[in-house]
Amino acid sequence: MTSALAARQRCLPALTGLLAVAVLFVAWQAAASAHWLADGFVPSLADIWLATLHLVRTGEIGLNLIATLRAGAWGLAAGILTGVPLGLTMALLPVFDRIVTPVVRCTYALPKTTLIPLLVLWFGVGGATNVIVIAITAALPLIVYSLRGAREVPRVLLWSARSLGTSRAGLLWRVVLPAALPQILTGVRVALGFTLLVAISCEMIVANQGIGKLIGQYGDQGSYDYLFAALFVTTVVAYALDASLRWSTGVLLRWHESGQRVQRGRRHG
Amino acid sequence: MADTLEFTEVSVPAGSRVVRTMARRLWRLSQPWLVLLAVLAGWHLATAHAWVRPVFLPSPGVVFATLAQLVVSGELASTLGTSVLRAVVGVVAAGIVGIPLGFAMAEFRVFRWLLSPYVAFGFPLPKIALIPVFTVWLGMDSLSKIALVFATCVFPFIVAAESGASLVSPKLRWAAQSLGTRKDALFRHVILPATVPALLSGVRIALPIGLITVFTAEMVTGGGLGEAIVQAQRYFQSAQVYAYVLVTMLVGYLADAAIARVQRRFAAWAEA
Numbered sequence: 001m002t003s004a005l006a007a008r009q010r011c012l013p014a015l016t017g018l019l020a021v022a023v024l025f026v027a028w029q030a031a032a033s034a035h036w037l038a039d040g041f042v043p044s045l046a047d048i049w050l051a052t053l054h055l056v057r058t059g060e061i062g063l064n065l066i067a068t069l070r071a072g073a074w075g076l077a078a079g080i081l082t083g084v085p086l087g088l089t090m091a092l093l094p095v096f097d098r099i100v101t102p103v104v105r106c107t108y109a110l111p112k113t114t115l116i117p118l119l120v121l122w123f124g125v126g127g128a129t130n131v132i133v134i135a136i137t138a139a140l141p142l143i144v145y146s147l148r149g150a151r152e153v154p155r156v157l158l159w160s161a162r163s164l165g166t167s168r169a170g171l172l173w174r175v176v177l178p179a180a181l182p183q184i185l186t187g188v189r190v191a192l193g194f195t196l197l198v199a200i201s202c203e204m205i206v207a208n209q210g211i212g213k214l215i216g217q218y219g220d221q222g223s224y225d226y227l228f229a230a231l232f233v234t235t236v237v238a239y240a241l242d243a244s245l246r247w248s249t250g251v252l253l254r255w256h257e258s259g260q261r262v263q264r265g266r267r268h269g
Numbered sequence: 270m271a272d273t274l275e276f277t278e279v280s281v282p283a284g285s286r287v288v289r290t291m292a293r294r295l296w297r298l299s300q301p302w303l304v305l306l307a308v309l310a311g312w313h314l315a316t317a318h319a320w321v322r323p324v325f326l327p328s329p330g331v332v333f334a335t336l337a338q339l340v341v342s343g344e345l346a347s348t349l350g351t352s353v354l355r356a357v358v359g360v361v362a363a364g365i366v367g368i369p370l371g372f373a374m375a376e377f378r379v380f381r382w383l384l385s386p387y388v389a390f391g392f393p394l395p396k397i398a399l400i401p402v403f404t405v406w407l408g409m410d411s412l413s414k415i416a417l418v419f420a421t422c423v424f425p426f427i428v429a430a431e432s433g434a435s436l437v438s439p440k441l442r443w444a445a446q447s448l449g450t451r452k453d454a455l456f457r458h459v460i461l462p463a464t465v466p467a468l469l470s471g472v473r474i475a476l477p478i479g480l481i482t483v484f485t486a487e488m489v490t491g492g493g494l495g496e497a498i499v500q501a502q503r504y505f506q507s508a509q510v511y512a513y514v515l516v517t518m519l520v521g522y523l524a525d526a527a528i529a530r531v532q533r534r535f536a537a538w539a540e541a
Contacts, residue, residue, distance in 0.1 A: 016382035024387075098300040109521030111480040113488065114495070117502030117510050121325055193393065197421075197478070200395045201485040205499070212398065216489065219401020231398055238393035 043225035051229035060214070061233055068210040069237075071127060072199045075134025079191055083139035084184055087146025088176060097147075104143055112137045113201045120206055130202040130210075137198045138191040142184070149183025150176050182256060185249045192245060196238050327508040336512040344497075349516060352483050352493035355411055359418025360472075360479040367423040368468060371430025372460070388427055396421040397485055404490050414486045414493075421482045422475040429474070433467025434460055466536035473528045480521060 025045060032044035043051075055061040090097040112133055119129040153176055161175045177184075203212025211234050218227040309329060315321055316328035323331075339345040373380040374388075399417060407413035437460055445459050487495025494513060501509035 012382070016379075017386035020383045021386050095300065098297070099303050102301040103304050105525070106518055106522050109477045109480070109525035110518045111477065111484045111521060113481055113485045114498055114514055114517040116488070117498050118514050120502060121505075121507060121510065196393070196395045197397055197481065201397045201481070204397065204400065205485065205488050215398045215401060219404070222405075224402070224405065227401055231394075231402075234398060235390055235394040238395060239390055242393045 043228060047225040048228045048232065051223075051225040052233065055226065055229055055233070061230060064209055064211050064214045064230075065233070065237065068199050068203065068212065071130045071202075071210065072134060072195045075131045075199070076138045076188075076191060076195045078131070078135035079138025079142055079195075080188065082135070083142025083187070083191075084146045086139070087143040087148075087184075088150045088172060088180065090143070090147050091150030091180075092172065092176070104140065107136070108140050108144065112198055113205065116202060116205050125206045126208070130199065130207060133202055134195050134198050137194045141190040141194065142187045145183045145187025145190070146180055149180030149187075152183070153179040182253055185252065189242070189245055189249070192241060196241075200234070324505055324507055327511060331508045332511045332515070335508040336515065339509070339512055345516065348494045348497045349520070351411070352480075352487060352495065353520065355414045355493065356418055356476075356479045356483040359415045359483070360422050360475055362415070363419045363422035363475060363479075364426050364472070366419075367426025368430045368471075370423075371427040371432075372434050372456075372464075374427065374431045375434035376456075376460075384427075388424060392424045392428065397482060400486050400489050409490050410492070413490070414483055417486050418479045418482050422479050425475045425478065426468075426471050429467045429471025430464060433464035433471075436467070437463045466532070469528065469532045469536050473525065473532070476524050476528065477521060480517075480524070484517065 029045045123129045161171055200212035203210035204216045207213045215230050312329050374384055403413040403417050445455050484495040487493040488499045498513040
């Protein structure tokens with residue numbers, strides 16, 4: 001009986017949620033077919049669906065999506081590979097922290113898309129510019145979260161590892177990094193959001209491929225059904241990326257949660 | 270901490286100790302400026318020895334002169350004012366709508382069930398892609414940009430308010446309720462104060478996104494500082510591009526520093 005109750009408690013929110021989305025979609029379709037909305041400005045869902053099918057069939061959405069995701073993946077990877085070590089080093093070396101912090105502060109809140117015109121001067125219109133802007137955008141939250149994570153590593157852990165003869169490098173790799181991992185993964189999630197935002201922004205400003213370019217192009221042409229089709233596909237992809245990141249975070253941190261649970265159990269038992 | 274430990278060793282003559290303390294303090298104070306100085310020096314060297322062409326990197330003198338000229342002519346004030354006003358109005362509107370929605374989602378199941386699918390899909394959606402749509406619906410002018418900032422920033426606010434309010438310890442609620450606190454007083458005296466840190470972090474996330482959104486939208490559809498920077502780049506007026514980038518950097522920094530200050534003032538207790 002308890003399992004049935006639990007199942008109902010789990011299903012009810014999902015059902016209500018589906019209902020909420022369905023209501024929006026039905027209202028949208030009804031308004032569009034009753035011509036309440038300005039024709040063409042808000043295409044009907046049926047038109048958007050047809051446009052989606054067309055974009056998928058011609059491979060247009062696939063190619064551009066791959067271009068966007070490729071730039072995003074390179075940028076995010078570069079951001080992780082520079083941001084995490086920087087953040088951890090800042091936590092371990094106070095001098096380095098004091099020297100680098102002003103730079104991080106200045107660039108953290110900088111609206112990174114304004115760098116695009118500058119980078120276009122240097123690297124021209126195309127791949128490199130976008131990847132660099134994405135990398136800078138992704139690196140900053142990762143620096144901040146890794147720093148915070150490494151600072152919160154319990155001193156006791158560091159002392160015990162030191163007293164067991166762990167080298168400095170070993171300390172970083174086997175104690176600080178795992179202990180800071182939850183924060184770092186939060187940073188990755190924040191960075192992923194920024195990555196998509198900036199990748200698409202870059203493509204709308206300067207690019208000859210990618211989802212942003214596609215959306216900008218259909219916006220200019222006034223083909224709003226295609227524009228919404230591209231937008232919906234992007235939303236689904238963005239959601240899927242975020243969900244898979246959350247899922248893999250859960251898998252990566254299983255030791256962490258379970259470790260906590262074991263600890264808590266012991267303390268109370 | 271390490272310094273105070275070293276200061277206690279008294280075997281050094283008093284005079285040289287003062288000098289050493291001064292030197293150390295000077296070194297500590299100068300550290301934050303080291304990178305800035307290094308960048309400026311490198312920049313100056315690179316342009317003075319013509320390692321790079323002025324189109325790519327104008328000399329610091331030229332850039333700062335251009336910046337001064339933009340300030341004096343009032344051009345900067347008008348373009349930057351437009352952009353910042355749009356960003357601020359959009360972020361404030363997002364807060365006014367998003368924070369109550371977040372609270373409603375935390376407190377009432379119906380709201381949570383109805384809204385969470387929208388938040389789940391709306392949050393990861395790169396709202397910047399809506400630029401063409403909003404431009405068609407609301408025009409090229411400020412309204413579409415404010416609406417875009419609103420759409421981008423409302424989700425961080427909802428999420429911050431919801432997670433903040435649902436993290437309020439149930440013991441606090443029970444304690445207040447058992448003392449006979451009514452629902453509205455509970456909200457005002459317990460939930461709202463307990464959520465302040467989460468809300469301020471929400472602002473700190475929303476504001477940079479708002480700035481990115483405004484500048485990007487302006488780069489695509491014109492108006493404000495975004496258009497100015499794109500125009501400068503298009504005509505290869507590199508000094509202006511650099512000047513504008515410096516300005517946006519300063520704006521971002523000041524905005525973030527201001528929120529950090531407010532956080533320290535009103536949410537310092539949450540750090541512990």
